[in-house]
Amino acid sequence: MERSISLDSIYLLDKAKAEGINTVWDRFEAQLPQCGFGETGLCCRHCLQGPCRIDPFGVTGPKFGICGANADVIVARGLARSIAGGTASHSAHAKHLAHTMLKFSRGQAPDYAIQDEGKFFAVLDRVGIERDGKSTPELAGELAQLALDEFSEREEPPVWLKTTVTEGRMAVFEKLGLVPAGLDSGVAEVMHRTTNGVDADAVNILLGAIKCAIGDYTGMFLATDLSDILFGTPKPVMAQANLGTLKENAVNVAVHGHNPVLSEVIVAQAEILKEEAVAAGAPEGINLVGICCTGLEVMMRHGIPSATNSLSQELAIITGALDAAVVDYQCIMPSLPFVDGYHTEIITTMPIAKITGATHIEFKEEQAGETAREILGLAIEAFKRRDPAKVSIPPVVNDALAGLSAESILQVLALLNPDDPLQPLIDNIVNGNIFGICLFAGCNDVKITQDKMFVDLIKELAAANILILCTGCAAGSFARHGLLTPAATEEFAGPGLKAVLTALGEAAGLGGPLPLALHTGSCVDNTRAASIATAVANKLGVDTSQLPVVATAPEAAMEKAVSIGTWAVAMGLPTHVGVVPPVTGSPLVVKVLTETAKDLLGGYFIVEPDAKAAASKLVEAIKERRQGLGI
């Protein structure tokens, strides 16, 4: 199997091989064959009497765990816990932003500000905070406190849930008992009901997991709101991608991880420290690049290049030109400090995410600027240790238009119809120029060729006139392959889609079409796409489960992708996954996820590893919905 189709990845994998350096791909091969009990979800370690395994063939091996749990219960419990893992991650990210806003409101975080007052007011109004007669810090304090309250248990449904989904969705959630009492409580409840001797009904466990995932949606929506308020709502910005954005004559610093809380301050400080970098022998100063979703956060707000995704993070080091990687949390490989023979300073910053072998500089919002300067100082010191003989930067750079938040998509649409921005979108969906909408999300997965499924699938869907939104590693992947450009629209979009993207692009003054995929944010920003779907559904007076909108995570890898996929299903979307999750040990769980969910929620999972087959299944799902709407 090819490891990657990304030219910069291939270039550096060759360099790694020549130098005998192991990467994630080698570690994956060392794991082969992977344990079939884990692959099928039939291993349980939830109590000390285990581990228990169910024989997937049902021949001679056990059909029950020691406690009596069968395959269905064990698989459902495992899946539920991975959804809780994903939800806990997004929730921690969201709470971090809420705490930052709270500190700002108390005057304890001088390096932060309300950067988007318009969104600030819009969110305050949406969540029902009275604005009259209150100062900005007072309002920020109230908003942060309300956000933090979302995580504990309340009698009322979470505010960021009930104010952001259609009434129909809320009614479905209430009817099925899927409204979490609080976002952290959803996680805790899954941990409880999946421990030994609690919930032993696979379908009920899955409902609990879906409830938890709806909490994930809520926390993600909240996180995006707070990020936009603190750091600005992304606007269309031209940027670049690939590892070719590293510069030989600059101190190269990668921000890596997920939360913009620190990286935003690093962006602000990098310019200030330029002279120090020049003095150290780097005429181009400090060159900030992004890896993973922290990278996408600063890409869409500041046009910082997206160097690479999480899967290929080690390859950035193997260029020999990366002087420091500043990491926060999530998707950061513990191997980073151990890429043999390279000088890159790995700097961890979060008290909950230290890595043995890395330098830890604890980040506190109170001293954000100071910490950022200290970190950049370390990067400049590391630059002095760089070995020029080891530097080899792949000559691969692609342009990428980023920053198409829901707000900026609406602003572009408003150029066609200022009074009713959604109407042009709806008209084009009705007339078939836009056959449907697909949100691409998720990760790269070492089990399949990096980016291949992303690229193959987008081409199929765009040719079928499906409007593409993308977030997270999907957005990073498309950026790396030049698919966030007008040229890609010219080459790959079907005629209807091309006409719409061209009209929008020209109205926006691009002098050509909008890119083939609209970069709607980092992976925590998937609710941006959901909010567009909700707005369209509300305008049409239908539910999101009726819209010709689908989602896909073709190269999903992380627990966070599992929780996002699950809430996408809960929102009513047919949701494709290109990598088989560890559920095949239970035909019942598979059936619930791929069939029964459709009856309950409208959304359901489609598991299909082949790009062409996946495309036709997604097109069929859209067709079914169009028929349902009579269009």
Next chain:
Amino acid sequence: MKRLFVLPELCTGCKTCEIACAVEHSQSKTLLGAMLEPIPPHTRIYVEAVSNGHFDTQKMAMTCRHCDPAPCIAACIPQAMHRSADDIVNGTTIDAVTNVGGKNACIACGMCVMMCPFGMIARAAAPDGKVMALKCDLCPDRAVPACVEACPTGAIVYATGDEFAHQSRSRASVLLSGAKVLGESTLVQEVEE
């Protein structure tokens, strides 16, 4: 003589057999004890996979075929590698190709490693620290080899060639006669017999 046979369709690739084999060939013969021994024990069974990196990975536990004539015996200069055939404990007849108790001590030359067409011989440290050729000895201290007992799906079968061939025949005859109605897996039927 009983041998190890593997049913690849039942192998999940969990490597429980590898761990059980290593533990059986440790000094303490317990997992925890083996982990604390200065010389980590070495497995003599290997789970291999032919993989396209995706969904149709074929997994299979590979172990010594105890060939006759055995290329490793022929290649062994000091005549350490030999065929044992002694009635031992538990009434099990062991007819294993082994280098323990041979004419002379193994000199770790690696000739047998080169000759084994299946790659089933490792040149590694035995629990006493001496580097030598390590391979499957069919667990002379046990009635049933450790891997067979450990396999959670019954993918490793300890049987004579005739017994195993009979099982395969009956499986094939069911398939060929079209008697699929008997069960979703013909293996189920076989086990129930």
